[in-house]
Amino acid sequence: MSVMTKGKVTDVEELKKIAKSVRIRILHMLTTAGSGHTGGSLSAADVAVAIYFSKMKFNPKDPSWKDRDRFILSKGHAAPLQYSIMAEAGYFPEDTTQTLRTTESPLQGHPCCKRLPGIEVSTGSLGQGLSVANGMALGLRLDRNPARVYCIMGDGEIQEGQIWEAAMTAAHYKIDNLCAVVDCNGLQIDGPVAKVMNIEPVVDKWEAFGWNVIDIDGHNMEQIVGALDKAEGIKGKPTVIIANTTKGKGVSFFENKVEYHGVAPSLEELEKAVKEIDNE
């Protein structure tokens, strides 16, 4: 059994290369599908790649292997990101990516655990992932299983009250086998987060809820890996990484554009976008 082990990719340059490949696949998938969420898939790409390839242990041939680390994409609309990573890791053949958002596909519009082994729980309705991550972390702790749990949320998503209920739970039960990430790209659907419903001061909020908070540049691979390493060492409280990111990161004409939240690249845009990422 080929088990991917912890720290498989430690080289930051190598992680950056993987992130490029993951971004390019995201764009291809979205263009083929003709719909889907571009901005939020690109903003969280660097953090998600670092989690999967530098930290998590998992086995694509045995997705329910009991000692695997768990990943939950609470901002489920960024499904193309998780699918691209899973394709990169070998969970399914490359050509499956061409079926995104079609009736028979394991790659549904939002992650579906009944269709795609390797997805822990279906997501898509925002605000629910952190609670599930807490539950998995508590279950693993009961089993004395050293596996860790990762959970990525959006900055608009944390407007949901359930997130803060879960934030209390994680601190209350001292869930330290959990590392959460808030993908702070500054945008949601109706506009800038600060204008729609301000969430600041984000760092202070999580600290006040009893979390260990690490505030980083979410596109700086050294900082991401450093934060993930640090999180692992913190005992007695949960860690959240505040990843300051750019929505649409990597493609100049998608970056910081609120209209590219839920629009797939056209063929022309795809060509230009792939070139930009390649030449980065």
Next chain:
Amino acid sequence: MSSAQGTERKPKATRNQYGETLLELGRERSDIVALDADLSGSTKTGKFAKEFPERFFNMGVAEQDMIGTAAGLAVTGKVPFASTFAVFETGRAWDQIRLVICYSNTNVKLVATHGGITVGEDGASHQALEDIALMRALPNMTVIVPADATETNSVIRAVADYKGPVYVRLGRSNVPYTMPDDYQFRIGRAHVFHTGKDANIIAAGIMVDAAKKASELLATEGFDAGVINMSTIKPLDEETLLNAAKTGKVIITAEEHSIIGGLGGAVCEFLAENHPVPVRRIGINDSFGCSGGAAELLQLHGLTAENIAEAVKTSLKNAQ
């Protein structure tokens, strides 16, 4: 009554009509306010928001808070229209709707878009197939599912005038004009296209147009299948339903919703107690949806005119 009126107009999504009518209402009445949960571009409350920013409240991605705030606004005499996708509006905030809207009987209008399977590619997590059941079970709630843009305009105006909690379910995709141009919606009053001697199809939402097509198909084969638009699912137009059940031999219900607890459920409950006749329910068969094109998904779930026609024939055969 003519059923062909307006067919030359381009299909239009009911949510688009909602955006326009809400804006007009905003101009006519200063007590109208609107709330949304980060989907104002999709639900079309954005139009109202642009012209009346001081009367619009974007709550962010926080549906439960939106419902509570709407109830509070209603208590101060405002007429709040609170909108988001049907899944989140009814599912995420159900207990809030139950306590501070229905139990408290506050004058809140819940107008949800993206109801049903025609949400399409976003897939099951975003397709509300149980929302009518959830809302129908609540005391004091009125539940309305308009068939097209003409009816939506009339419904939105009617619910603004009505005092009490209302749930209006709208769709994402374009739908053909199917109601007569001069049609006037009244809460609790079904629209009878015609009553059939063989069968009667009781439909709501986008299935009204499919029912009309099914009736035409059946007519070519010599069957008389009536079509009734039961756009108010609660309170049900019992008189019209009873008349249909007495005129024809069988009843077929057609809805873009689970066959459990929606229009089909309401019709069965009433008929079982008052005038038992064979009923066949067309709808989603106790399953979740999936990603796909709107038309493709309607086919996949058996929600086409052909499926309805087939169901009518099978029912008639079984009833013999």
